[in-house]
Amino acid sequence: MKLSEAILLGSTLRPQIKGHLFGDGRSCALGAAGEAIGAQPKDCPSSWEVIRKQWPWTQVSLFPCPACWRESGTSKVLGLITHLNDFHGWTRQCTAAWVASIEPREEEGCVEVPLDDGLAKTKKSA
């Protein structure tokens, strides 16, 4: 499952919180994503582990904050999602839309298929 989809799905399970993956019956953007793929809301350390394992690209891909990019330089996506949730107060739906705009194409199951005429087309794998 793509991270953007997991955030959206998890956001339907409980209201939003800032500052924690889970708490007070709520979840942040990352907590929502984790819960969507089976992370247990009562176990934050292992939830972090589930999230890091499922979407390793979030720990290496660097992007400027979409809300304060002029000042912030670049950060790892994992930290930016927390930043958008906690500092900017973005809804999980908004954060998911941003994540969808920067997610690796492999997350969609797309692969590059070389063609004889030298042009490349993307083909959705089964």
Ligand SMILES: [Zn+2]
């Ligand atoms: Zn920012």
